[in-house]
Amino acid sequence: MSDLGSLLRAARQAAAVSLSAMATRTHYSKPLLGLLETGKRTVKPEHVTAYSRALNVPVDALLGPQGDPLRTAHEWLVSDTPVQTHSASGRRVGSSLVAALEARVIELRLLDDFIGGTDLFPLVRKELSGAQRVAKDGAYTEGTGRRLLTVVGELSQLAGWVASDAGRHLEAEHAYLTGVSAARDAGDRALAGQLLSSLSYQMANVGNPADAALLARSAAKGAEHATPVVRTLLLERVAWAEARSRDHKAARRTLDLVDDTYERRSTAIAEPHWVYWMNRAEIDVMAGRCLIELNNPTAAEPLLSGAIDTYEAEHVREVALYLSWLAESYARAGELDAARSTLNRARKVSAGINSARLDSRIREVIQIA
Structure with a gap:
């Protein structure tokens, strides 16, 4: 770190x-x-x-300092993981270890809200390696095995996400594909779709957007019976890849489908924790980003401004990223003073966050503002 x-x-x-x-x-x-x-x-x-x-x-x-999320990550990095504690005891893999790993994944995922990928990746990689070792070498029941493989899949998705945020794109791709295998073995089609969809998102940003769109559609198709919020996330990734591919009609059609799908959510439907962050503001941000790609920055501005106002200041990276998109919407609409002012705000907000993705975004917007 x-x-x-x-x-x-x-x-x-x-x-x-x-x-x-x-x-x-x-x-x-x-x-x-x-x-x-x-x-x-x-x-x-x-x-x-x-x-x-x-x-x-x-x-x-x-x-x-005490209370700093990064301190929590540091403490975890230098302490034994649940897997190391289990290995020292030599016990058979049981539900208590898997429950500890499941809780650990959630805590790591929440840390990603506050810590840049450069700092978080070593910790997630450490946790993933341990979980993979237990899945490979441990002895457990079929039910415990499915839960353990799901943990490996979820850690793989998180490892891919933070690796991508750190600019380590090949490692991210490897993590995503490793996770797909684990998710499929666990019989979790929604998680497999999330992993492939996450890979498509990276491809849309730093690879071939047309290939990303195909992969995103495949991920959504493979998880067509997933819960509404999961479907919303998968469709958002489709829309983004389509917008990056400059497929105007398809992107707009998918954005409408995103709204319709999100409206089907219900408190009676249990959603996986990995979509805890998906809400109306996130949908508006993605819609705004897509509209910028589709050459409609004026329509993007109110969506982005309204969404940014809902975020807590502690969510530094996301706020800074979304401010960078708002700055781009201003720049592409010809409002250069507003663009530069917003970009300066993004740079101030993001000071000290180790995120290659954020740094790259700010450099991109500087070129047009």
Whole structure:
């Protein structure tokens, strides 16, 4: 984690210990310590322990301020996962371990609301690796196996998402496809659709939009009996890929279908946790983005402005991303002063968030504003 590396560097500098002296005290090489402190190598538990001992400070003091979501991620990164705890005990895989992993996925997913992909990816990768190892080597009942494979699928989707946010697109693709296999083995067609749909979203952004549209439609078709909010998410990805492909009629038709499908939701229908964030504001943001792609920025502006106003300030990355789209809507409508002002707001909001996706978006909008 790049931020954890900077915290280790700050602690070393505060103690007035040079990198060379730190290498002597920890028995790690000076080049390795430099890579850790600059975020070019992943900080592991043994590295934090070494800094703690060398500087004579508690581990707790090296992880950042209390209550910070990033601190939570740091604490998880340097502590044992549920899988490691289970492995140490040598017990057969049972429902308690799977329940712990299911809870862990939800907590990690919620952390993604506050932490950029560059910082979160090492932690998710660690959790995914452990879950995959248990699924491969553990002994369990058929029902437990299905739950465990679903955990692997959900962690794979999250790993792909944060890897993509970190600009690690090949790793994201690998994670998504790995997750599809797990979801299919678990018999979860909706989750398989979510994974393929997530891959289509990445392809629409950094690959071939026409191929992305085909994949998004396939994902939606394969999960055609999914719950309404899941269907809404899958159709949104179809609309985005169609808009990126400049297929005006198809994109507008799909956006209408998104609205109709979302209206079918019901408190009586249980939705998977991974669509917890899907709401009217998110639908308006995607509609606004599609309208910009379809050369109708004036219609996009009120949708984006209204949605942005509903977000809590703590959701820094999303607010900044959506502000970048609002800035683009202004720029493409010829309102350059408003575009630059909004873009400056996005840059201020996003300070300190390690998201390659966000950085790329802001650079794109700078070119047109």
